[in-house]
Amino acid sequence: MIRGKVIKYGDNVDTDVIIPARYLNTFDPKELAAHCMEDLDSTFVDRVRSGDIMVAGNNFGCGSSREHAPIAIKASGISCIIACSFARIFYRNAINIGLPIIESPEAATDIQEGHEVEVDIVEGSIKNHTTGKIYKGTPFPEFMQEIMKADGLINYVKERMTKE
Amino acid sequence: MGMTMTQKILAHHAGLDHVKPGDLIKAKLDLVLGNDVTTPVAMEQFHKIGVQEVFDREKIAIVPDHFTPNKDIKSAQQCKSVREFAKKYKIKNYFEIGQMGIEHALIPEKGLVVPGDVVIGADSHTCTYGALGAFSTGVGSTDMAAGMATGEAWFKVPEAIKFELTGKLKPWVSGKDVILHIIGKIGVDGALYKSMEFTGDGLGNLSMDDRFTMANMAIEAGAKNGIFEVDEKTIEYVKEHSQREYTIYKADDDAQYCKVYKIDLGLIKPTVAFPHLPENTRTIDEVGDIPIDQVVIGSCTNGRIEDLRAAAKILEGRKVHPFVRTIIFPATQKIYLQAMEEGLLKIFIEAGAVVSTPTCGPCLGGHMGILAEGERAVATTNRNFVGRMGHPKSEVYLASPAVAAASAVTGKISSPEEVVK
Numbered sequence: 001m002i003r004g005k006v007i008k009y010g011d012n013v014d015t016d017v018i019i020p021a022r023y024l025n026t027f028d029p030k031e032l033a034a035h036c037m038e039d040l041d042s043t044f045v046d047r048v049r050s051g052d053i054m055v056a057g058n059n060f061g062c063g064s065s066r067e068h069a070p071i072a073i074k075a076s077g078i079s080c081i082i083a084c085s086f087a088r089i090f091y092r093n094a095i096n097i098g099l100p101i102i103e104s105p106e107a108a109t110d111i112q113e114g115h116e117v118e119v120d121i122v123e124g125s126i127k128n129h130t131t132g133k134i135y136k137g138t139p140f141p142e143f144m145q146e147i148m149k150a151d152g153l154i155n156y157v158k159e160r161m162t163k164e
Numbered sequence: 165m166g167m168t169m170t171q172k173i174l175a176h177h178a179g180l181d182h183v184k185p186g187d188l189i190k191a192k193l194d195l196v197l198g199n200d201v202t203t204p205v206a207m208e209q210f211h212k213i214g215v216q217e218v219f220d221r222e223k224i225a226i227v228p229d230h231f232t233p234n235k236d237i238k239s240a241q242q243c244k245s246v247r248e249f250a251k252k253y254k255i256k257n258y259f260e261i262g263q264m265g266i267e268h269a270l271i272p273e274k275g276l277v278v279p280g281d282v283v284i285g286a287d288s289h290t291c292t293y294g295a296l297g298a299f300s301t302g303v304g305s306t307d308m309a310a311g312m313a314t315g316e317a318w319f320k321v322p323e324a325i326k327f328e329l330t331g332k333l334k335p336w337v338s339g340k341d342v343i344l345h346i347i348g349k350i351g352v353d354g355a356l357y358k359s360m361e362f363t364g365d366g367l368g369n370l371s372m373d374d375r376f377t378m379a380n381m382a383i384e385a386g387a388k389n390g391i392f393e394v395d396e397k398t399i400e401y402v403k404e405h406s407q408r409e410y411t412i413y414k415a416d417d418d419a420q421y422c423k424v425y426k427i428d429l430g431l432i433k434p435t436v437a438f439p440h441l442p443e444n445t446r447t448i449d450e451v452g453d454i455p456i457d458q459v460v461i462g463s464c465t466n467g468r469i470e471d472l473r474a475a476a477k478i479l480e481g482r483k484v485h486p487f488v489r490t491i492i493f494p495a496t497q498k499i500y501l502q503a504m505e506e507g508l509l510k511i512f513i514e515a516g517a518v519v520s521t522p523t524c525g526p527c528l529g530g531h532m533g534i535l536a537e538g539e540r541a542v543a544t545t546n547r548n549f550v551g552r553m554g555h556p557k558s559e560v561y562l563a564s565p566a567v568a569a570a571s572a573v574t575g576k577i578s579s580p581e582e583v584v585k
Contacts, residue, residue, distance in 0.1 A: 012352055012441060016549040020556075021528040025231060025238035027205045039551040059353035059386060063547060064528070065288040067205050067304035088357050088388055089288055093304035143188050143318070154212045157310045161213065 001120055002080045002100060003129075004051040008113040011057035013040065015069040015090065018061065024068055029075035036072040050077035053119065055111050057083065061090025067097065074099045080119050082126060082137070084108045095144055098152040102126065104137035121148065166416025168324040169391050170359040173299040173413050177282045185323040185420075193223065194298075195276055196311040197285030199267055199524075200228035200239070202304070203246045206286055209309035218253045219315035225257035225276055226250050227267040230524045235531035265496025265522040268292035268380060268464035273496055275406025279394045280413055284308065284317050289464050289546065291382045295375035296402065297394035297412060302383060322388045324359040325350075326421040329366030331430035336580040338474065339374025340466055340544065340564035343381040344435040346427070348445030356386035358422065361415065363393040366429045372401045373470040380465045381546050384442040434579055436542075437562035440550045448567065448579040458541040459484070459572040460553075461565050462493025462520070463527045466544035469499050469506075471565040476508040478569035478583055479515040485575030490517035491526065491533045517572065529553050535560075542571045 017040040019032055026032070037044035054073065060083040061069060070093045073081070081094070084105040094101045100121045107126045111117060115130040124139030140148065150156040165184065167175065175183040177191035198206050203226055210218075218224055228246055231239035250258035257276060264270060268289050277283055279297035283290060286308035293300035303317065311317050327346065347354070360382045362375075370378075375392050382390025392398070394412045402410055434448040461467075461475050472494060484490040492512050494500035500522065503509050512519050526533030527545040535541055535554030540561065543553065548560035563571070566580040573583050 014547075014549045016528070016547065016552050020551050021201075021530055024201045025236060025242060027208075039556040059356065062352060062386060063288065063549060065202065065286055065290075065302040065304050067202065067286075067306060071205075085353065085356060087353075087386060089302050089304060089383075092307060096304060096306035141188060153306050153310050154209050157314060158213050161215065161314070
């Protein structure tokens with residue numbers, strides 16, 4: 001179970017603002033996290049606390065395929081992202097590196113900055129402890145849950161290749 | 165129920181007779197691609213899997229094009245590690261500086277993609293090869309790593325939007341204007357998770373370069389892939405560039421589409437996308453007075469020979485505005501050479517533009533043309549997000565090579581017709 005305080009953004013948060021290309025000459029998670037969200041919200045790095053939950057609107061993570069984006073978010077301490085929708089490459093990347101994400105337009109619209117929220121990724125459910133409201137997100141298909149359980153695609157592939 | 169082009173290609177590569185939207189499948193890969201920014205992460209993930217070799221050294225391509233020629237020490241380290249990886253695993257299609265080009269212009273030119281292929285690339289603009297009737301899509305580094313190890317990737321079979329093209333483009337209008345028009349119409353998430361399938365009588369009036377530009381920007385509408393029906397022009401291009409056998413997949417007559425758009429190419433006007441989203445489009449007559457500081461002509465979207473020819477037509481015998489830095493990037497060494505032989509480079513240099521080695525550099529704010537606070541650029545690139553070409557308070561206006569060249573001359577966003585009378 002994931003529980004944390006919400007940091008909220010709008011629609012079309014692109015991977016260039018999540019981690020600007022000028023920092024892509026490294027893939028060290030800590031270095032990337034130090035510049036996470038910099039061009040959109042220069043206060044993010046100072047105010048994010050381990051376990052916080054990011055909530056956003058439509059098409060979160062659009063643009064570049066840089067895996068540095070979910071890596072930076074994960075390394076900054078964000079435990080889960082709830083959005084109305086995700087751009088597809090970001091969606092894959094988040095699952096592949098074991099960063100929990102959940103699609104729920106209703107929750108992503110209702111939940112506000114600073115709310116205390118709990119997420120059950122397996123059930124796809126979201127509880128807003130500040131308002132008491134419960135939302136049903138889209139649960140992951142079984143195949144993707146297996147990847148999440150293995151803590152990402154690499155372990156999943158490794159397990160399967162070892163078995164074969 | 166019939167299948168779309170994309171669904172047929174995916175079904176075939178998954179060893180299935182039939183797939184439908186939403187099915188999760190595992191498909192065999194014909195090519196796995198990476199660059200100098202995404203491959204270092206993929207290499208680390210690849211090593212974690214613990215395999216001794218890549219699935220097929222001929223089906224992997226690595227192109228150091230983003231921060232090359234190396235822009236700083238950290239980039240040089242990344243490129244060095246990629247080069248060593250390519251040597252160690254005997255990657256056949258590693259293209260060193262001098263051989264390389266911007267990946268999405270280079271890969272088709274080298275004949276590495278043919279109709280019917282399934283391609284993944286750790287670069288979002290991998291969707292470019294849909295112009296050849298292949299299924300081609302951008303992924304992250306971890307997918308690239310798993311692809312290099314297993315030769316497979318998982319996909320959710322997408323629904324499709326059909327674009328039926330009719331008519332013929334007017335002078336000074338290009339594939340760039342068509343795709344900007346479409347993104348303006350459907351929005352940056354208008355094709356989210358979906359295929360954009362291009363077909364219709366008008367297709368034959370679009371050059372291969374126009375098609376590459378359009379497929380390239382499918383990702384800017386959120387699409388999983390963009391794909392063009394194969395015609396004589398495609399076959400001619402493929403035969404000229406590749407020895408490989410290819411398979412043509414046509415959509416079934418009863419294929420299902422979630423939406424169908426009819427687009428008359430003859431009605432498209434030169435189009436510009438305003439900051440900070442590619443969907444903020446205006447036709448050239450609605451632009452108004454926008455003074456600019458820089459023009460960038462090139463990138464995986466518009467650095468091909470026809471793009472350079474269009475720019476040269478406008479710049480020939482003219483000078484760029486004294487306060488507009490005009491930077492032109494032929495996308496590959498071959499295109500560079502061709503531009504030289506055709507006299508285009510001379511035209512650019514005499515006009516006061518600079519011509520650069522192939523690199524992704526300025527498009528993503530890497531190097532070779534970064535914007536300062538408050539500066540504006542007209543670029544033939546693909547994204548105008550906040551901070552994309554430099555300072556978070558700079559602005560990028562996306563346009564065709566013709567509009568970019570005309571703007572370079574006047575110092576403000578301008579129609580080609582304003583300059584060439």
